[in-house]
Amino acid sequence: MDLSRLVQNAVCGGLAAAGFGVLFNVSFRGLTWCAASGALALALRTVALDGGWSMELASFVAALAVGAAVQLVPSRFPVSRNALHVVGCVPMIPGAFAAKAILGLFAISSQHPATNETFIAALDNALRVTLTTGALGAGVAIPSLLLRAQNDSR
Amino acid sequence: MILGPESLEAITILALEFGQLQMEAGASARHVDEMTTQVAVGLGAERVDLRVDYESLAITVGVGPDAVTRICRLGPFSVNETLHRALSDAAARIGQGGFNLTEARAELTHLRQSSPRHPDWFVAVAVGVACAAFGRLLGVDWAGVAPILIASAVGQMVRRQLALHHVNVFISATAVAFLGSTLCGLGARWAGSQTLATDIIAPVLLIVPGVPAFNAEYDILEGHPTIGGSRAIWVVVIVVFMTVGVWLAQGLLGVRR
Numbered sequence: 103m104d105l106s107r108l109v110q111n112a113v114c115g116g117l118a119a120a121g122f123g124v125l126f127n128v129s130f131r132g133l134t135w136c137a138a139s140g141a142l143a144l145a146l147r148t149v150a151l152d153g154g155w156s157m158e159l160a161s162f163v164a165a166l167a168v169g170a171a172v173q174l175v176p177s178r179f180p181v182s183r184n185a186l187h188v189v190g191c192v193p194m195i196p197g198a199f200a201a202k203a204i205l206g207l208f209a210i211s212s213q214h215p216a217t218n219e220t221f222i223a224a225l226d227n228a229l230r231v232t233l234t235t236g237a238l239g240a241g242v243a244i245p246s247l248l249l250r251a252q253n254d255s256r
Numbered sequence: 257m258i259l260g261p262e263s264l265e266a267i268t269i270l271a272l273e274f275g276q277l278q279m280e281a282g283a284s285a286r287h288v289d290e291m292t293t294q295v296a297v298g299l300g301a302e303r304v305d306l307r308v309d310y311e312s313l314a315i316t317v318g319v320g321p322d323a324v325t326r327i328c329r330l331g332p333f334s335v336n337e338t339l340h341r342a343l344s345d346a347a348a349r350i351g352q353g354g355f356n357l358t359e360a361r362a363e364l365t366h367l368r369q370s371s372p373r374h375p376d377w378f379v380a381v382a383v384g385v386a387c388a389a390f391g392r393l394l395g396v397d398w399a400g401v402a403p404i405l406i407a408s409a410v411g412q413m414v415r416r417q418l419a420l421h422h423v424n425v426f427i428s429a430t431a432v433a434f435l436g437s438t439l440c441g442l443g444a445r446w447a448g449s450q451t452l453a454t455d456i457i458a459p460v461l462l463i464v465p466g467v468p469a470f471n472a473e474y475d476i477l478e479g480h481p482t483i484g485g486s487r488a489i490w491v492v493v494i495v496v497f498m499t500v501g502v503w504l505a506q507g508l509l510g511v512r513r
Contacts, residue, residue: 110392111393113389114389114390114392114393115389115393117385117386117388117389118386118387118389118390118393119386120382120385120386121382121383121384121385121386121387121389122383122386122466123337123382124374124378124379124382124383125335125379125382125383125386125412125462126282126335126336126337126467127335127336127337127338127339127373127374128337128338129337129338129341132337144393181337181341182337182340182341182344184283184284184287185337185340185341188466188467188470191466191470192466192467193389193390193393195464195466195469197390197460197461197464197466197495198390198394198454198457198458198461200464200495200499201457201460201495201498201499201502202457204495204496204499204503205499205502205503205506208499208503235469235473236473238470239469239470239472239473239474239477240473240477242470243473243474243477247477247478
């Protein structure tokens, strides 16, 4: 495993999460925890990707871990659980792939006839966006849904 | 507790206002449902039914055989964790009892007027740093980092001004993406970045609606497919308009993918 890449991704994930925490008006006291959440998510995803896992599976596992870790946070925390796991997973949202997918569709429409390479690249990006976004949402939601089901059954 | 029709109406309107503010602060449908129920039940209601739509909230609050139904239009959605948190705490306290209607109304008025926001310049710098970090995660070289930071900070300031002037959010997404990508492309080219095609995408990531995307999925998973589906469509349309801005910037700068 490339340790410098792991550290860089964790730091970038933390900075991105804290930056988006400011945009979402998280209090100053909560920003450190946002950064920790983002760093944890990106570190886990990097480890999984280095282990040969696909982007979708790595994102799902990282989101699941963040979603589970956030459930341990006490309710009197400076930032809500919901905000903490969303901000932590925001750096993993494949926004750049979404843009590339749509740009690819524009390219297909401007080529007559469209090449297979352009079409496959656009489709690949679109599938990646859909599956990764779904994996992130499911990973984050599963721990809280399970915990609520447990609480409701008591 | 015996409530007259006027009290029941006042409770209904107050619970609805709590829900309206929570929706506009970026809460999921379940949170809004739980919080309006806490407020109404804490003030003496026995039954609360809420319908959460993309444009409106409808609530029915009942005591014994009496019930009142009210509906309100929702304003533009944003994400405001501090307000969301303060509203949730207030609703929990009201739900535990000990508040009368006047006190609960005063609490809501206080929250409306006193919820702090970070200064605009600080938000712009933070967004710049976040997008630059995103850029590194996407693989941009170091020469591209400063242009991304500056372009996204400028983009955020313009986006804020457009929002204050009530410019349509989709038009705003295209304009901010075009501005951010163009500024970044010019700066990155001047700085000698070798990753120009990725550089110009990083500054627009501030527009990607992450919270609505997550909320859409939560809402569907938690049994609110109507609002979840509406949010998902909104997210897709924003991303399309954002990409049009990048596409225009690509054309202007002559950047090939």
